[in-house]
Amino acid sequence: xxxxxxxxxxxxxxxxxxxxxxxxxxxxxxxxxxxxxxxxxxxxxxxxxxxxxxxxxxxxxxxxxxxxxxxxxxxxxxxxxxxxxxxxxxxxxxxxxxxxxxxxxxxxxxxxxxxxxxxxxxxxxxxxxxxxxxxxxxxxxxxxxxxxxxxxxxxxxxxxxxxxxxxxxxxxxxxxxxxxxx
Amino acid sequence: xxxxxxxxxxxxxxxxxxxxxxxxxxxxxxxxxxxxxxxxxxxxxxxxxxxxxxxxxxxxxxxxxxxxxxxxxxxxxxxxxxxxxxxxxxxxxxxxxxxxxxxxxxxxxxxxxxxxxxxxxxxxxxxxxxxxxxxxxxxxxxxxxxxxxxxxxxxxxxxxxxxxxxxxxxxxxxxxxx
Numbered sequence: 001x002x003x004x005x006x007x008x009x010x011x012x013x014x015x016x017x018x019x020x021x022x023x024x025x026x027x028x029x030x031x032x033x034x035x036x037x038x039x040x041x042x043x044x045x046x047x048x049x050x051x052x053x054x055x056x057x058x059x060x061x062x063x064x065x066x067x068x069x070x071x072x073x074x075x076x077x078x079x080x081x082x083x084x085x086x087x088x089x090x091x092x093x094x095x096x097x098x099x100x101x102x103x104x105x106x107x108x109x110x111x112x113x114x115x116x117x118x119x120x121x122x123x124x125x126x127x128x129x130x131x132x133x134x135x136x137x138x139x140x141x142x143x144x145x146x147x148x149x150x151x152x153x154x155x156x157x158x159x160x161x162x163x164x165x166x167x168x169x170x171x172x173x174x175x176x177x178x179x180x181x182x
Numbered sequence: 183x184x185x186x187x188x189x190x191x192x193x194x195x196x197x198x199x200x201x202x203x204x205x206x207x208x209x210x211x212x213x214x215x216x217x218x219x220x221x222x223x224x225x226x227x228x229x230x231x232x233x234x235x236x237x238x239x240x241x242x243x244x245x246x247x248x249x250x251x252x253x254x255x256x257x258x259x260x261x262x263x264x265x266x267x268x269x270x271x272x273x274x275x276x277x278x279x280x281x282x283x284x285x286x287x288x289x290x291x292x293x294x295x296x297x298x299x300x301x302x303x304x305x306x307x308x309x310x311x312x313x314x315x316x317x318x319x320x321x322x323x324x325x326x327x328x329x330x331x332x333x334x335x336x337x338x339x340x341x342x343x344x345x346x347x348x349x350x351x352x353x354x355x356x357x358x359x360x
Binding site: 050051054055056057059060063093095096097098099123124125126128157158159160161163164 | 201203204205207208209210211270276278281282283284285286307309311322323324325326328330
């Protein structure tokens with residue numbers, strides 16, 4: 001059983017490369033408590049992947065934004081919003097080489113008859129990732145300035161996986177709105 | 183056990199760390215229950231490999247799409263169809279450089295290190311895209327399935343396309359939440 005687990009770990013190693021990181025910046029002089037309404041601008045997508053560069057993905061992101069901001073008691077309006085929300089998605093493919101170290105599986109307890117085994121190291125093995133960066137900007141209509149900006153960078157093994165993850169990333173970013181001043 | 187370990191190590195040593203994957207996206211506001219008929223339009227095949235771009239591949243894909251949609255109760259109609267079906271297959275070839283990185287042959291991939299390489303392909307990645315487009319004016323993309331397949335052997339990739347098609351359309355009509 002430990003041998004099977006070790007094999008699984010070695011095979012699943014590429015999953016460990018998938019990652020995401022996010023940052024949020026905001027205008028500390030802006031009073032977010034005065035914001036009651038928002039409007040969402042069309043999403044700008046420059047990542048050339050059919051899973052992401054299409055109206056269905058854009059609609060999904062739009063729905064995530066509306067759900068998240070509505071849960072913060074903001075209302076989507078067509079005319080004269082307090083905030084304009086602008087979303088962009090950029091990205092590119094990456095490739096790098098990975099070396100997988102050897103793994104030693106110790107023998108079983110004395111008398112069990114289970115012999116230890118060494119799985120030799122492997123590589124270099126090409127690892128391919130699709131990276132995407134989603135940026136959400138909120139612009140105060142009254143001043144025309146960006147008052148909140150959240151950005152998340154995600155790298156996944158495949159573009160379908162990235163397309164599944166980015167809407168979740170958007171939701172996680174917006175959980176940090178409105179900003180808290182400490 | 184030692185034999186199995188060696189086998190796994192050998193496979194890992196040469197295989198690109200990319201898995202097949204797929205996604206189905208749809209318009210949650212579109213009423214798929216009203217769809218009765220479809221028409222398949224000409225597909226688009228883009229690849230440097232002749233095995234993927236010949237007319238038989240397009241014909242077999244059309245046949246696979248037709249069979250799946252008919253099995254789901256839709257009827258093919260030459261005129262006045264509710265849905266147009268568009269499909270495309272694109273593929274890129276990769277060579278594995280001496281450092282172990284995969285480089286896209288031809289156009290290259292911007293990577294973390296090094297530059298694109300040239301040479302015979304070590305593996306290929308294909309994307310099969312099937313779109314269902316509502317035939318209203320203007321036309322509206324309401325369903326998209328994308329299947330990404332990584333293969334060392336392009337012939338195997340071609341053989342798998344009908345099955346990839348079946349897997350994608352098995353999620354039609356979409357149910358519930360995205």
